[in-house]
Amino acid sequence: MGTLSGHAPLLNRQRERAELDGLLGDVRSGRGRALVLRGEAGVGKSALLRHTTGQATDMRVVRAVGAESEMELAFASLHLLVSPLLDRIEKLPDPQRDALAVAFGLRQGTAPDRFLVGLAVLTLLAEAAEERALLCVIDDAQWLDQASAQVLAFVARRLLAEPVGLIFAAREPGRHFHGLGDLEVRGLPEQEAQTLLRSVVRFPLDERIRDRILAETNGNPLALLELPRGLGPAQLAGGFGLVEAQAVPARVEEGFRRRLAALPAGTRSLMLVAAAEPTGDAALIWRAAGHLGVPASAVEPAQADGLLEIGTWARFRHPLVRSAVYSAASPPERRAAHGALATAIDPASDPDRRAWHRAHATLEPDESVAGELERLAGRAQARGGIAAAAAFLRRATELTPDPAGRGARALAAAQAAFEAGAPDMALELLGSAEMSPLTELQGGRAARLRAQIVFARKRGGEALRPLLDAAGRLSRVDAAQAREAYVDAVASAVFAGRLGEPGLLRTVAETARTAPAGPLPERPIDALLDGLVARFAEGYAAAAPQLKRALQAFRQEARRDPDDSMRRLGLTYLVAADMWDDQALHDLAEHAVQAAREIGALHFLPQALTYRATVHIYAGHFDAAATLVEESDAILKVTGHAHFGFASNVLLSWRGGAEAPATFDAAVERTVTWGEGRAISGGHFGSALVYNARGRYQDALARAERACEHDDLGLTGFALLELVEAAAYSNAPEAATTALRRLEERTTAAGTDWALGVLARSKALLTDGQAADLLYREAIEHLQRSRAAAYLARTHLVYGEWLRRANRRLDAREHLRTAHEMLQGFGAQGFADRARRELLATGETVRKRTPGTSGGLTPQEGQIARLARKGLSNPEIGAQLFLSPRTVEYHLSKVFSKLGITSRNQLAEALPDQGDDGA
Structure with missing residues (x-):
């Protein structure tokens, strides 16, 4: 074969070469693109990369190769790729420059979020491409360390208006690269495979042996080149040197070993x-x-x-x-x-x-080596490499001679592995820790971690008993950690919902009541635990004052310690919804999104965006909600985290699509498999809302009744609203009265304008005459002071319907017109159509408009336009949305064209008001 420069020429490959040449053409024209070459080892991916770089002589080319032994060293491959460009690091905005410098160990600092590092790399590549188009080639991408893979996938998804190309070659791309442009590289066709085989086997070859080689190598070029090497004519002629059929990479590797x-x-x-x-x-x-x-x-x-x-x-x-x-x-x-x-x-x-x-290099246990690894695990984690920290701690565990020290390090390694998204490794390390002499505190922490791993895999009740056991153990040695474990146990019971045993939540609450007193001053999580215990042991009204106090504590804590409040947002958000506290919902979600954007915390941002999107839905800002849902989904494709479907389901319900109930039923079937009973209630609630919007009140009643069979935190109150309306319109007075009684207990204790407004609305649906009229007006007054514009619009709708039945057509038209305009503007098409039918029944002509009057802007264009309207510069918008300034400029040019304007100053007038920027 000669030296490495003497590669065999490419045979065939017209399809692959055309695709790669097209990528180079796009980059030359200023359009960024990414492509994944996928195929087994030796199939020709590297040869295609060489061809492409050979065609890119007018571009700057930077390269990296994934290495299996480097997979646990955070940012190792990324550093190799961008190191030739680091002379431009000082041109980056300060937060991006600092994040990249810390990630690469160029300076000390707190752990940067890896997607703030991603934004820095995107900016760095775009900056380098200003001088000359840039091609980034990454071979063996299946062996990229997790941090590098996440960052590079993040960058690949955000290439648009930058003359930058990214080509990844991988045997099987990891989950980070799913959804990118994909080109499968297959084996050579038979004729080209024979030509390549003849180039290395110069002597006559038995046809049967030749056919066997061609069949077993399946056209793999490297196998065809390397398999015959080291075998003489006699061996090949008779096939004695050929092993039994096996995977090509293994056979090729064996050939290399012989050499x-x-x-x-x-x-x-x-x-x-x-x-x-x-x-x-x-x-x-x-x-x-x-x-x-x-x-x-x-x-x-x-x-x-x-x-x-x-x-x-x-x-x-x-x-x-x-x-x-x-x-x-x-x-x-x-x-x-x-x-x-x-x-x-x-x-x-x-x-x-x-x-x-x-x-x-160390075989026997060695405390000096183990200690050094443990110390550097902290340094690796500070650079953003949780997986590297886990690997360092794991090896430190193996090299620790003292059994007690080995147990402590194994426990630390297990915690790091769990946080790095490696639960199997965490369980293995926990087993090692539990075989060592642990203190009572360490044993409790180990038990809690084991339960947390179960809960992370299945959000239902399977983790409940282990969490309660861990909380009991911790109660004897660490009150603060014990109370946190009890909160985890309550969360497990909440998500288990109706799939748990009867009375489960009350049983868990009574058990959690035995938790030791928390430290002073009281932490928000301690107030939350006390409130949740009261909620499920004593009832809604008894718990309301304590839960309100907990919400206030978390709102204040969010300013002092955003990380801690973020970790509990899922539970505090449900409590705020349970309390009908629209201000707390808004504040908690808004602060979470702002904090996540400021520090670049993309590991948390999708969840925060989901909750913020739901607040937008209640406010009637459906376009803004859709933008955040889209952004959350895009980030989740990069991070590989579990999908947050709540906001998208609520949005689908309010938009009133006929397909929604079937969609919810399918989603429920999936979630039930891991024991999340709460999803059952959510699916029935969403279907009830859709059926009420479409006037199918009997179907809505059946679904709402099923949704209300179990008391689900933050959900049952909303389902009761749908139940009262469906029962009122279905002439089911007993069901309506029972639901109203349950709703009144909650909303009276909550006492917010939102709560009192929906209570007055629900009472009015079951009342006649002057009393009903007064209740409808009271409901509108309360809801006008809340952030729940969607429920205000529905109240105008039912009031208008009542007025029409009372033959007060002029008054009915006023409220139905208001409802129709609001609901149509929101994009709540089902309810808007219901209002339109009622208006037509009053004799009024209604022009049916297309929902979402945003000038045809995509969700991302709308988000960028709203940020520009607030006065943010392109770099500032890019920093918030994790885009390059050049891509922001590209989107804004399309916004101007669609809205028929020429400058940012015209955005305020031209852009419909759909709430804020989604922060």
């Missing part, structure tokens, strides 16, 4: 050092080789055989060569290579990598 065995010992040692240090730093590799006594001439046989090339960087012919080199070495040989690398690394400039190699 390695023929190399001198010094050459194999040099190659092993290069394989163990995947950064490819040639100077480091030579220093380490020197410590092993390997001469510089040792590289010559490897280069002559086309396996390794060392210039400024060390490069293997193929990743499987690296794999073959490392796996073929004995454990002592590997430890020697890692030890030489540790010795060669400057501990001041790269302590993380030095500690990693030192740990892999």
